[in-house]
Amino acid sequence: MLKFAILGFLNYRPLSGYDLEQQLRVSTAHFWYAGLSQIYMTLKKLEADGLVVSEVQEQEKRPDKRIYTITADGKAEFGEWLAQPVNKVEPTKSTLLLKLFFARPVGRDAVLHQLRMMLQAYRGKLTEYTGGLPAEASEMLASQPELQDDSIMWGIVQDFGIRYAEMAIAWLEDAIHTIETHFSEDV
Amino acid sequence: MLKFAILGFLNYRPLSGYDLEQQLRVSTAHFWYAGLSQIYMTLKKLEADGLVVSEVQEQEKRPDKRIYTITADGKAEFGEWLAQPVNKVEPTKSTLLLKLFFARPVGRDAVLHQLRMMLQAYRGKLTEYTGGLPAEASEMLASQPELQDDSIMWGIVQDFGIRYAEMAIAWLEDAIHTIETHFSEDV
DNA sequence: CTCCACATGTAACCGGTTACATGATTTT
DNA sequence: AAAATCATGTAACCGGTTACATGTGGAG
Numbered sequence: 001m002l003k004f005a006i007l008g009f010l011n012y013r014p015l016s017g018y019d020l021e022q023q024l025r026v027s028t029a030h031f032w033y034a035g036l037s038q039i040y041m042t043l044k045k046l047e048a049d050g051l052v053v054s055e056v057q058e059q060e061k062r063p064d065k066r067i068y069t070i071t072a073d074g075k076a077e078f079g080e081w082l083a084q085p086v087n088k089v090e091p092t093k094s095t096l097l098l099k100l101f102f103a104r105p106v107g108r109d110a111v112l113h114q115l116r117m118m119l120q121a122y123r124g125k126l127t128e129y130t131g132g133l134p135a136e137a138s139e140m141l142a143s144q145p146e147l148q149d150d151s152i153m154w155g156i157v158q159d160f161g162i163r164y165a166e167m168a169i170a171w172l173e174d175a176i177h178t179i180e181t182h183f184s185e186d187v
Numbered sequence: 188m189l190k191f192a193i194l195g196f197l198n199y200r201p202l203s204g205y206d207l208e209q210q211l212r213v214s215t216a217h218f219w220y221a222g223l224s225q226i227y228m229t230l231k232k233l234e235a236d237g238l239v240v241s242e243v244q245e246q247e248k249r250p251d252k253r254i255y256t257i258t259a260d261g262k263a264e265f266g267e268w269l270a271q272p273v274n275k276v277e278p279t280k281s282t283l284l285l286k287l288f289f290a291r292p293v294g295r296d297a298v299l300h301q302l303r304m305m306l307q308a309y310r311g312k313l314t315e316y317t318g319g320l321p322a323e324a325s326e327m328l329a330s331q332p333e334l335q336d337d338s339i340m341w342g343i344v345q346d347f348g349i350r351y352a353e354m355a356i357a358w359l360e361d362a363i364h365t366i367e368t369h370f371s372e373d374v
Numbered sequence: 375c376t377c378c379a380c381a382t383g384t385a386a387c388c389g390g391t392t393a394c395a396t397g398a399t400t401t402t
Numbered sequence: 403a404a405a406a407t408c409a410t411g412t413a414a415c416c417g418g419t420t421a422c423a424t425g426t427g428g429a430g
Binding site: 064 | 411
């Protein structure tokens with residue numbers, strides 16, 4: 001639900017749709033991202049439902065911005081969502097795992113090639129994640145010490161991304177090794 | 188794309204919609220599951236597109252079954268999909284991580300409670316996954332030794348599930364510890 | 375007698391992706 | 403001169419979820 005991601009960010013401060021996309025990109029991209037078009041649509045719906053209000057802010061030498069602010073209703077609905085626990089392991093869909101499951105007919109070399117590409121991709125992700133908090137977040141933290149508890153949560157979430165990437169890398173390395181030594185076909 | 192999961196299973200042998208649901212449940216559930224209604228809809232579309240054909244098989248003391256068989260066109264399209272590599276890290280959506288990211292206002296105790304519940308859930312999943320291949324798959328393997336290479340891929344995919352659960356458990360344990368020792372609020 | 379397994383479907387909805395459309399300013 | 407950044411939107415499509423609808427036979 002992108003709706004709640006947006007309300008969450010607007011709960012800190014008012015932002016435009018364009019700003020929100022950047023927020024998502026720098027802070028939640030690895031577990032929740034949305035393109036601009038979806039953001040604009042969602043904001044429109046949120047405003048229609050009275051959960052946010054907007055006003056146009058004129059800018060010189062830049063296009064006008066429409067700044068959205070969360071309303072009391074919006075805060076209430078966001079709080080309700082937040083408090084409601086996630087009670088089950090969320091079902092995931094992985095095209096990669098699905099393909100791998102059926103991959104035998106494509107043959108040893110093609111599978112190995114695929115896995116090596118994925119390995120590279122995850123190594124890239126890992127160095128990206130271990131870069132630490134982006135400057136923006138650090139600034140925000142320094143200027144608002146009341147965000148300390150928030151930053152604990154941000155760290156935990158970021159840690160998940162790092163561990164996930166590390167897990168995926170180790171798994172891919174071992175998978176490549178297993179296939180190299182056990183997969184019989186080499187047509 | 189459930190479509191390809193279905194073609195993948197039908198590529199081994201003809202099955203009914205009901206059979207397919209069971210296949211998904213015992214072998215791909217942790218990275219690809221679909222309910223019966225979606226399976227039936229997809230099968231209908233697949234047949235309309237000429238990728239599968241069906242015939243009704245009458246049964247005594249059980250409702251009739253509609254058995255689906257993959258066609259040459261179906262095999263071709265499946266093979267094409269299989270060969271096409273996954274070139275990027277797939278974007279994921281995690282409600283749990285999103286909630287955690289914004290979780291500060293719900294307070295220390297509620298967050299800890301949520302995390303402990305998730306921990307329990309993942310521990311359950313792990314014992315479920317480490318139970319080894321279900322009897323069905325073992326039977327199929329024993330009776331058809333040409334499935335050896337397939338079984339290597341099945342093992343790799345299953346291994347991912349195990350490692351994922353282990354990673355999630357360790358992460359949750361550490362997250363709980365971090366919050367217990369650093370989260371200031373205890374309203 | 376009730377619940378579970380077997381067996382197949384339809385319809386409404388919803389969240390998300392992709393493509394399209396526009397246009398100024400700044401950087402390379 | 404071209405490409406990237408800033409900035410906002412519409413429309414078509416698509417895959418998946420949930421709810422609804424129906425019916426038999428066997429097990430507890």
